[in-house]
Amino acid sequence: MDSVGEGCTELKREYDQCFIRWFSEEFLKGDRSADPCSELFRKYHTCVQKAIQEKDIPVEGVKFMGPNREKADS
């Protein structure tokens, strides 16, 4: 599945693979440890945030319930 940022799709794919493995093999089986994908997420996230700003997509306009991830890069 492509990213909204054309240049981010490969970074997204690497992160998605890491995440789904952790989600299927650890999280759903009751392992409470955090996912090991934070470095991959950080790279992907930086790329996609840039794309969102460039395309002027109003992602900040909607607030959902729930705590936010502590971002190491902000």
Add this chain to the structure above:
Amino acid sequence: MKIWSTEHIFSYPWETVIKAAMRKYPNPMNPSVVGVDVLDRNLDTHGRLHSHRLLSTEWGLPAVVRAILGTNRTITYVKEHSIVDPEKKKMELCSTNITLTNLISVDERLVYRPHPENPEVTVLTQEAIITVKGVSLSSYLEGLMALTMTANARKGWDAIEWIIQNSERENVPLCDLC
């Protein structure tokens, strides 16, 4: 405003359905979803997984609605928040469109739970509130959107089944196939 709801039963255990739901896109039934991004993801203190995603879609509005509303914008962005609770075996997903909001809002909520009497099957309850703003034909358009939601819900169920069948057969993560 129009409220729409439906229910569907998958003949698979909750874990199987949830795994498929988490990697639902891409699939042949929803070609209109052209992009999915994870904006944020975290575990809360109760051990629940929160995911905030951005969906880029081309099906947000039926062509006739686009024509009446006078917009030719093809991509509609949808923001989605899902919560997976592995202990209570519940996945809840809320989504709302974040563009075209001056014309229409579609707020959708999905909940996946094991069937209370049969843990080998999973119940999906799905509801949406559709509001078309500032148009004299709004109730007509809302009804039309509800019909579209019904068709899309069916595609969504088929997509989950498709993911399950393909990933079970290939036994590899779906993202490797795309």
